[in-house]
Amino acid sequence: MEKMSKGMRTKMRILESAKKVFYENGYDDAIVQQIADESETTLGSLTYHFATKATIVDAIMSEYLSAIKERIQSTYKKDKLNHFKEHFFLTIIYYNNLLNDEKTKRFYYETHLNSALFDFLFRDIGSIYQGFIRDFNLRITPSEFEAILIADLGARRASAMAFYNGQIQMSVNEFAAFLISNTGRMFSIQEDIIYESRKEALTFYGSQDFSDIKALD
Known part of the structure; x- marks a missing residue:
């Protein structure tokens, strides 16, 4: 096994x-110096690796997403998964593990x-x-794709805040399924595929x- 570098x-x-x-303080009240102190690292060393608090969140969430994806691929037959179905599985796990814990839920809301x-x-x-x-051979231009992505992320952000504030009355499973189903419809994926x-x-x-x-400890 390759030895991990000091950096x-x-x-x-x-x-x-x-x-x-982040788990104990949320996003808003977490201070970068606290993270440096907790990790027994100088502030200069921390900002060398992560320029801002947001870039730390970026790394944490990328790691979280990868862990879920790896678990799905190791426990479910790959030949039965397309990208949409896999992302449906991922979305259910992703939101359940974020929104069923009050401290993580607060952090997620504040990052939005x-x-x-x-x-x-x-x-x-x-x-x-x-x-x-690729999977569904969708006729979407690069500019249309970028517009869909921006619209989808905007809808998810607004929905996440409404869910946190109690405006959306759904279970976490229902909420997660609603979000990814809505994404599928934005890409014109067939309703029977979304349902299955x-x-x-x-x-x-x-x-x-x-x-x-x-995502957090």
Whole structure:
């Protein structure tokens, strides 16, 4: 196994400490100096690896997304998954593990208020959505794709805030399924495919324990 460099060890220590600080303080009240102190790192070293608080969030959420994806691919037959179905599975797990814990839910809400997740979502989720186009041979131009992505992320942000404030009265499962179903419709994916993906995703989520996959500690 390749030995981890000192710089990488420092970076990982900062991330693990940030997860604890964000969990206890939320996004708004977390201070970068707190994360440096928790990780026993100088502020200069922290900002060398992560220029802003938002870039730390970006790294945390990318890691969280990857962990969910790896679990799905290791426990479900790959040949039965297309990109949309896989993302349906991922979305159910993603939101359940974020919104069923009050402290993580607060953090997630505050990152949306501050648009701290935008770069992560635009890059990582955009890459996933490109798979929809390939799988279903969708006739969507690059400019249309970018417009759909912006509209989808805007709708998710507004919906997340409304859910947190109690304006949307749904269970977390219902809310997560609504979001990804709405995304499918924006890409003109057939309703029967959306329905079957929803059914399989909820069944899969109910048959497994994903509580060990956490965005924050």
